[in-house]
Amino acid sequence: MAKMSPLSQPRPSLQLVLILLSLVVLPCLPQPLPSPSPSPAPPSLPLSPFNERLEAAYVAFQAWKHAIVEDPKNLTVDWCGPFVCNYTGVFCAPAPDDPCILTVAGVDLNHGRLAGSLTDHLGLLADVAVLHLNSNRFHGTLPASMQHMRLLYELDVSNNLLSGAFPSFLTSLPSLKYLDLRFNDFDGQLPDAVFGRELSLDALFANDNRFNVSLVSGSLTNSTASVIVLANTKLAGCLPPSIGDMADTLVELILLNTSISSCIPPEIGKLKKLKVLDLSRNDLAGELPESIGDMESLEVINVGYNLLSGQVPESICLLPRLKNLTLVGNYFCEEPVSCLHIPRRDDRMNCIPDWPHQRPHEECIAFEHRPPVHCAADGCILPTL
Numbered sequence: 001m002a003k004m005s006p007l008s009q010p011r012p013s014l015q016l017v018l019i020l021l022s023l024v025v026l027p028c029l030p031q032p033l034p035s036p037s038p039s040p041a042p043p044s045l046p047l048s049p050f051n052e053r054l055e056a057a058y059v060a061f062q063a064w065k066h067a068i069v070e071d072p073k074n075l076t077v078d079w080c081g082p083f084v085c086n087y088t089g090v091f092c093a094p095a096p097d098d099p100c101i102l103t104v105a106g107v108d109l110n111h112g113r114l115a116g117s118l119t120d121h122l123g124l125l126a127d128v129a130v131l132h133l134n135s136n137r138f139h140g141t142l143p144a145s146m147q148h149m150r151l152l153y154e155l156d157v158s159n160n161l162l163s164g165a166f167p168s169f170l171t172s173l174p175s176l177k178y179l180d181l182r183f184n185d186f187d188g189q190l191p192d193a194v195f196g197r198e199l200s201l202d203a204l205f206a207n208d209n210r211f212n213v214s215l216v217s218g219s220l221t222n223s224t225a226s227v228i229v230l231a232n233t234k235l236a237g238c239l240p241p242s243i244g245d246m247a248d249t250l251v252e253l254i255l256l257n258t259s260i261s262s263c264i265p266p267e268i269g270k271l272k273k274l275k276v277l278d279l280s281r282n283d284l285a286g287e288l289p290e291s292i293g294d295m296e297s298l299e300v301i302n303v304g305y306n307l308l309s310g311q312v313p314e315s316i317c318l319l320p321r322l323k324n325l326t327l328v329g330n331y332f333c334e335e336p337v338s339c340l341h342i343p344r345r346d347d348r349m350n351c352i353p354d355w356p357h358q359r360p361h362e363e364c365i366a367f368e369h370r371p372p373v374h375c376a377a378d379g380c381i382l383p384t385l
Helices: 014-024 052-067 120-124 144-148 168-172 241-246 266-270 290-294 337-341 361-368
Strands: 068-070 090-095 098-108 115-117 130-132 137-140 154-156 161-165 178-180 185-189 203-205 210-214 227-229 234-236 252-254 276-278 300-302 307-311 324-326 331-334 344-346
Touching: 052 068, 052 090, 052 098, 052 120, 120 144, 144 168, 241 266, 266 290, 331 361
Parallel strands: 098 130, 115 137, 130 154, 137 161, 154 178, 161 185, 178 203, 185 210, 203 227, 210 234, 227 252, 252 276, 276 300, 300 324, 307 331, 324 344
Antiparallel strands: 068 115, 090 098
16 A cells, blocks of 8 residues: 555544643643633634644654754754744744634744754645745755645745755745755756746845756746846856846846856846846956946946956946946956946956056957957857858
8 A cells, every 4th residue: 555645644633632742742841731711712812722733733843853863052952742833943823814723834943053854744834934944954855745835935945955956846836935045955957937937036046056057048037036146057058138128126146157158248238226246257258238337226246257358338337326346357458447436346357558456468468369259149159260
């Protein structure tokens, strides 16, 4: 007979569970059993901690506690007894679909240094809207049972030891807006649906894994996110002109060290809400588009360590909110004096005459003798003939 999953097994009656709990876990309860509530209970009294949802949550937390092998801060030491709302890191609230029922709405175990795995029982926490587990040592992958968390709004599992392919069920969670997977060991293709308008994420942090992202499909520029961080991720393809399609929402774009080899399309100037642009440590070539000077919200521009050349457009240095301009490690030959007024500026290792800390003259001469870069309509660099 096939073994039933924890989510499909019939639950014992609540009365039977409470009787068993009183016999098994009562010795470790840190607080006395509550006295019976008067009937009828006045509206001002706390909601009853006895209901099927909290019963399921108890099962989930006890299974999870057994899967945690190291707890140096003793965060789970009080995970005893049926009153899960008193557990460290657990937050309860009235259920959205029934304000008369108390349920687990959030779990926050950030910076706990917990070691272990995430059990399939997590799917029993069906009303959780916020799950914060960053800076722990959880290994394995996200259990597929989490697809039952239909109210999950924020998921942060950054800085753990999680691995495997991107958990595909995440793209089907209807309420998910904030997804943080950074600093793990996930691998494989980051699916197009992550950037899709059906999922409609507001913030995506997928950096410092081993993901691959295809720019050829144009999926990235379909995103409605305000923050996209893909640093240290392998991006295949060129920065497309459709990058301007994210003008209504994009506020921060971090594509540091993503192996992009292309030009910077002038359509990037449409991103008038963008505050932070980091395209550093790639193989971007050609010139900085004059249109960047139209991005009036920009506060930080980092295009350091690329193959960019030509003159730095003065319109960029006159941006009203610009506080940080990083040009280091390129081949720019001219920089307007107006750039000197930017609070934080790094233009070292370029080819600007009479400017301090520039490349050796021989390097600049050798670069000038390379064939000029020609950019195609799709943002890619045309091959030299």
